[in-house]
Amino acid sequence: MAKLYHFPLSPFCRKVRLCLAEKRIECELVEERYWEQDTDFLRRNPGAKVPVLRLDGKTMAESGAIIEYLEEVYPDPPLLPRTPDERYEARRLAAWFDDKFHHEVTSKLLYERVNKKVMGLGYPDSKNVKAGAQKIKYHLDYMAWLLDQRRWLAGDTMSIADFAAAAHLSALDYISDVDWNRHAVVKDWYAKIKSRPAFRSILADQIPGFPQPAHYSDLDF
Amino acid sequence: MAKLYHFPLSPFCRKVRLCLAEKRIECELVEERYWEQDTDFLRRNPGAKVPVLRLDGKTMAESGAIIEYLEEVYPDPPLLPRTPDERYEARRLAAWFDDKFHHEVTSKLLYERVNKKVMGLGYPDSKNVKAGAQKIKYHLDYMAWLLDQRRWLAGDTMSIADFAAAAHLSALDYISDVDWNRHAVVKDWYAKIKSRPAFRSILADQIPGFPQPAHYSDLDF
Ligand SMILES: N[C@@H](CCC(=O)N[C@@H](CS)C(=O)NCC(=O)O)C(=O)O
Ligand SMILES: N[C@@H](CCC(=O)N[C@@H](CS)C(=O)NCC(=O)O)C(=O)O
Numbered sequence: 001m002a003k004l005y006h007f008p009l010s011p012f013c014r015k016v017r018l019c020l021a022e023k024r025i026e027c028e029l030v031e032e033r034y035w036e037q038d039t040d041f042l043r044r045n046p047g048a049k050v051p052v053l054r055l056d057g058k059t060m061a062e063s064g065a066i067i068e069y070l071e072e073v074y075p076d077p078p079l080l081p082r083t084p085d086e087r088y089e090a091r092r093l094a095a096w097f098d099d100k101f102h103h104e105v106t107s108k109l110l111y112e113r114v115n116k117k118v119m120g121l122g123y124p125d126s127k128n129v130k131a132g133a134q135k136i137k138y139h140l141d142y143m144a145w146l147l148d149q150r151r152w153l154a155g156d157t158m159s160i161a162d163f164a165a166a167a168h169l170s171a172l173d174y175i176s177d178v179d180w181n182r183h184a185v186v187k188d189w190y191a192k193i194k195s196r197p198a199f200r201s202i203l204a205d206q207i208p209g210f211p212q213p214a215h216y217s218d219l220d221f
Numbered sequence: 222m223a224k225l226y227h228f229p230l231s232p233f234c235r236k237v238r239l240c241l242a243e244k245r246i247e248c249e250l251v252e253e254r255y256w257e258q259d260t261d262f263l264r265r266n267p268g269a270k271v272p273v274l275r276l277d278g279k280t281m282a283e284s285g286a287i288i289e290y291l292e293e294v295y296p297d298p299p300l301l302p303r304t305p306d307e308r309y310e311a312r313r314l315a316a317w318f319d320d321k322f323h324h325e326v327t328s329k330l331l332y333e334r335v336n337k338k339v340m341g342l343g344y345p346d347s348k349n350v351k352a353g354a355q356k357i358k359y360h361l362d363y364m365a366w367l368l369d370q371r372r373w374l375a376g377d378t379m380s381i382a383d384f385a386a387a388a389h390l391s392a393l394d395y396i397s398d399v400d401w402n403r404h405a406v407v408k409d410w411y412a413k414i415k416s417r418p419a420f421r422s423i424l425a426d427q428i429p430g431f432p433q434p435a436h437y438s439d440l441d442f
Contacts, residue, residue: 046363047321058306062320064285065312072305084293085279091286099283100268142267 003054005032005044008205009114009174011106012063012098013051014167019067019160021198023074025055029201035119064098067160079160090154093146093161097168101139106168108132109177114210136172137182144183158193166193170202176213180221187221195219223248224275226265228255229426230335230395232327233284233319234272235388240288240381242419244295246276250422256340285319288381302378311375314367314382318389322360327389329353330398335431357393358403365404379414387414391423397434401442408442416440 006013109132112124154161227234333345
């Protein structure tokens with residue numbers, strides 16, 4: 001069976017978990033405390049990052065490269081649209097979340113509030129937390145603007161753009177940092193993706209020291 | 222004609238320039254002072270980053286998504302290998318450079334020494350410069366280890382992995398921050414890619430305030 005070395009709240013790991021589950025690739029989850037950099041882990045991935053996926057006799061790192069591989073080898077169901085234009089848009093938005101949103105929001109809220117504590121790096125820097133709380137509004141507005149014109153973030157079909165976005169937002173939702181009331185259209189989108197079977201494992205995550213809030217796994221949040 | 226809004230030393234822009242040139246897509250270069258965030262620029266890319274490519278009546282951002290698009294619509298010559306395994310490896314290594322190398326090296330050396338001055342943000346932070354100078358050694362060692370077993374970084378064919386790596390290293394070479402004598406095999410690889418016609422425009426770049434060093438454009442460096 002496939003094995004995913006991951007950390008529960010890592011958005012990159014969550015994105016891969018969602019893609020694996022949508023494609024019904026069964027996968028054992030192994031929690032990896034990547035910041036401890038143990039030698040087995042470094043042997044699996046010299047990049048020293050999670051996710052690391054063991055599949056088809058290969059050990060793979062880099063979530064974007066992993067997902068393109070899955071898409072080529074396990075094309076059903078597809079997680080990229082059909083035309084080059086639409087595929088471009090899905091990839092652009094996945095990168096938007098994994099680069100820009102990650103830098104401006106996830107690293108400022110989740111990493112300050114949770115990762116620092118878990119890794120024993122001290123207290124959140126309130127300047128960062130404030131900056132992240134400010135920036136997430138602008139990203140939710142951008143999503144609302146997209147979703148006013150489209151069923152899913154990148155167009156009429158669900159794609160890696162939705163999984164990347166949902167991976168970051170679900171991790172932030174675990175610490176109640178997403179204001180779902182800001183835009184009905186964004187809340188509807190999240191309700192839709194949250195109710196997919198592929199989301200179940202993510203809704204079951206529990207982080208020691210951070211009790212899951214009630215709304216987190218509630219489909220009527 | 223296509224138009225690329227870029228900044229000369231940006232590794233993400235250089236990667237796209239190399240891919241466009243290999244595919245012989247003629248392209249006008251427009252220098253974009255992206256940190257000034259003028260409104261036309263923000264209209265073209267709400268992400269406010271370069272590169273931004275105007276091609277086929279579309280305006281595109283995110284270098285990775287742009288390159289996958291080019292690969293699908295202008296497949297000749299291919300910049301990704303043929304099998305899913307090899308394609309995975311090329312994408313993984315491109316991401317290695319654009320994520321890990323960028324974070325550990327490019328942002329610590331190039332952004333400290335050049336971008337800060339160009340943007341009027343003051344002097345390099347010597348702690349960062351030292352950290353970058355230390356880390357680049359480890360990355361050159363990793364490249365040497367790969368190139369001991371392969372003709373190109375990701376395998377037997379030149380790929381986006383080589384262009385991503387060459388984009389970062391060429392920008393660092395402009396400020397003489399690459400020790401080409403560390404590994405003959407890395408130097409040979411760079412000599413090979415540097416002598417390609419696609420590299421010419423990059424070797425002609427000039428940054429006001431930072432005179433081009435003699436070895437930079439020399440094919441016998
Ligand atoms: N580009 C990588 C990023 C993965 C990543 O940054 N993972 C974080 C956890 S969320 C990590 O392992 N960080 C450790 C490090 O950066 O050394 C991917 O897409 O897989
Ligand atoms: N993920 C983007 C990264 C591009 C990027 O970071 N570009 C830099 C210049 S090297 C930039 O525009 N930075 C401005 C910013 O981050 O706001 C890509 O691959 O195109």
